[in-house]
Every structure is written in C-alpha cells, then in structure tokens.
Amino acid sequence: MDFNLKLKSNYSTSYIRKMHQLLNQAFSQAVKWKKIASNPVADADPPSVIYEEMSIWSLNEINEFLHNCKGERHYLTFLLAIYTGMRRGEILGLKWSDIDFNKKTIHVNRSVASIPKEGYMFTTPKTKNAIRQIPIPDFVLNQLSIQKKVQDDWKELVGEMYKDYDLVICTNTGTFQDPRNVIRVMKRIIKRAGVSVIRFHDIRHTHASILISEGVDIVKISSRLGHGNPKITLEFYAHLLPNSDDSIADILHNAIDSNYK
Incomplete structure (x- = not known):
C-alpha cells in the first residue's frame, strides 16, 4: 500500500x-x-x-458562550459537551435511561451517525473504552430535569405524532436532532458572544484542558474521555501539562539529603 x-x-x-x-x-x-x-x-x-492543532476556550469564554446560549434549544447540548467532554454523536445518542439521577452519572453506551440512504441511526461507540460512566455535578442534573419536563410538554402537545426514542436531545416530535443544526447554532452563538471561533470537537479539548490545569490525574481524564489508552491522552495533551522540571532538582536533593544525614 x-x-x-x-x-x-x-x-x-x-x-x-x-x-x-x-x-x-x-x-x-x-x-x-x-x-x-x-x-x-x-x-x-x-x-x-x-495531531491536529486544537483551539480551546478560556473559562471566561465558556461563561460568555453559555450566558449567550441560555434560552436556546441546544443550551443543554453545549452544557453537556462542556461539562462531560462527550463527543457530539454521543450527546445526540444519549437516552434518558443512560442518566442515573441518584448516582449522578451519565452512561455513554452509543452514538448517533448519519448513514447514507438510511438517515440517522444509533451506532456503537468507537472503542470498548468509549462505553463509560461520567460523573456530573448537580447543576447539570438540574438542567437535565428541566429538559425532561420540557419534553413531557412536547409529548402532551404533539400527542401520537411524538416518536419516543427516549432521547435526551431531540426535536419537538422526539426524532433525532440534526448534527448540522447543532453546528449552525454554535456558529451563531459564537458570533453573538464574541468568543474565539472553535469547532464543536474543540469543546472536548477545552474540557480536557481544564481538568489538566486543575491537576486531575491523566488516567482519570483518559477514562472520562473514553480514550483506549492513557498514552493517547498524554500524547495529545502533553503540551498542556504544567512544566515541573524546575522542581525536580530540589526533589532529588531533598530525597538524597534526608537519607544522607
């Protein structure tokens, strides 16, 4: 070849x-x-x-984007992306049965993909590691609860026309949400918020960069992102890791000195 x-x-x-x-x-x-x-x-x-060059948002840009996103149909879509690091297809394939409100976790079990001549369909995740559990804060759980009530109103309004696929992110009639529409909404809000222009996948990079800056173990980050191996995560985000070389000399000296005495 x-x-x-x-x-x-x-x-x-x-x-x-x-x-x-x-x-x-x-x-x-x-x-x-x-x-x-x-x-x-x-x-x-x-x-x-x-590895592709990544663009990420600062914390201020995240807040500005979410502030300008409130009231939008895809507010929860972007909120999940920022707070979980899930891929777009994983978010659009998320079902209510995947949400454990008691344990405060999201189970990633599937994705949504566009199949030529077939339309949108559920697909299995990229790797076995992509099937994972992601802990989420109360704030995200509250937003999910709000979305559930909104969907209940849709069901009552639409009646038999509602196709209940148990989707968290869906249209007013319960069907798959068009991934391209998510991108169109994102571009519009980015322009309105005046934040850096990034791709949807870069929100995943932003999620990882925040965890790294907060000192979260790379193995835990890898598991949260659904990478097949922590080595992949380390190679991809190595440039974001804090440079601690300056302290190595003192660490070595203190270790030897404490035993020398």
Whole structure:
C-alpha cells in the first residue's frame, strides 16, 4: 500500500495507521491459515501520527458562550459537551435511561451517525473504552430535569405524532436532532458572544484542558474521555501539562539529603 497516496488524498495520519493495523492483522491471519505465503504489509511503514492543532476556550469564554446560549434549544447540548467532554454523536445518542439521577452519572453506551440512504441511526461507540460512566455535578442534573419536563410538554402537545426514542436531545416530535443544526447554532452563538471561533470537537479539548490545569490525574481524564489508552491522552495533551522540571532538582536533593544525614 502506498501511504503517500492516502496522505495526498487528505486521509488523516491516525486513520492511515489504523488502516495499516487492520490490514496487517488480516494478512497475518491469512498467513497462519496458509492462504498466502507472506504478509504484504508487514514491512510497510505507516506515517507517524500528526495531531491536529486544537483551539480551546478560556473559562471566561465558556461563561460568555453559555450566558449567550441560555434560552436556546441546544443550551443543554453545549452544557453537556462542556461539562462531560462527550463527543457530539454521543450527546445526540444519549437516552434518558443512560442518566442515573441518584448516582449522578451519565452512561455513554452509543452514538448517533448519519448513514447514507438510511438517515440517522444509533451506532456503537468507537472503542470498548468509549462505553463509560461520567460523573456530573448537580447543576447539570438540574438542567437535565428541566429538559425532561420540557419534553413531557412536547409529548402532551404533539400527542401520537411524538416518536419516543427516549432521547435526551431531540426535536419537538422526539426524532433525532440534526448534527448540522447543532453546528449552525454554535456558529451563531459564537458570533453573538464574541468568543474565539472553535469547532464543536474543540469543546472536548477545552474540557480536557481544564481538568489538566486543575491537576486531575491523566488516567482519570483518559477514562472520562473514553480514550483506549492513557498514552493517547498524554500524547495529545502533553503540551498542556504544567512544566515541573524546575522542581525536580530540589526533589532529588531533598530525597538524597534526608537519607544522607
């Protein structure tokens, strides 16, 4: 496989590496089954992963955005993104049965994706680690309770036309919310709030950066984001970690000095 052609076709480096991994596994199995003599991709070198440049909001920008977002249909959508770090598809696929109001947790069990000629459908998360539980504060729980009451009003108003998929984020008739509409609303509010222009996925990066700045353990952040391995989280957000090199010399000296005496 010519990986350079894939790069020229604007495939991401991470996607190409995943493609290489799957092909390598498939051909290795074919060799074991004696279907082919050798693995044609075993010696191929996929490109190193180049992580996309991320843009994040400051705490002031988050507050300004949410202030300008109040009263909007997607206020809860953006609130969940900021407070949980969930992906857009995961938020749009969230069901009320996934919310544990007693334990104050959200269970991420699925996502929503657009399937050509099929429309919007529930899909399984990207990896087994993406199936996770996310603790949430009382503030978010209260907003979820408000949304539930609003939906009950919709059901009563619409009657039999309401299609109850148990979705937390949905249209007035209970159907899937168009992800593109979320982006349109976000762009409009960003302009009104006068905050930095970022993508929806950058809200996830903002969530992670706040946790890192507050000193939360990287393993816990990785679990919250649903990454397959803390190494992925560390590589992606390493530049946001505080530089503590200056204190290493003193730590080493104090450890040796305390035993030397």
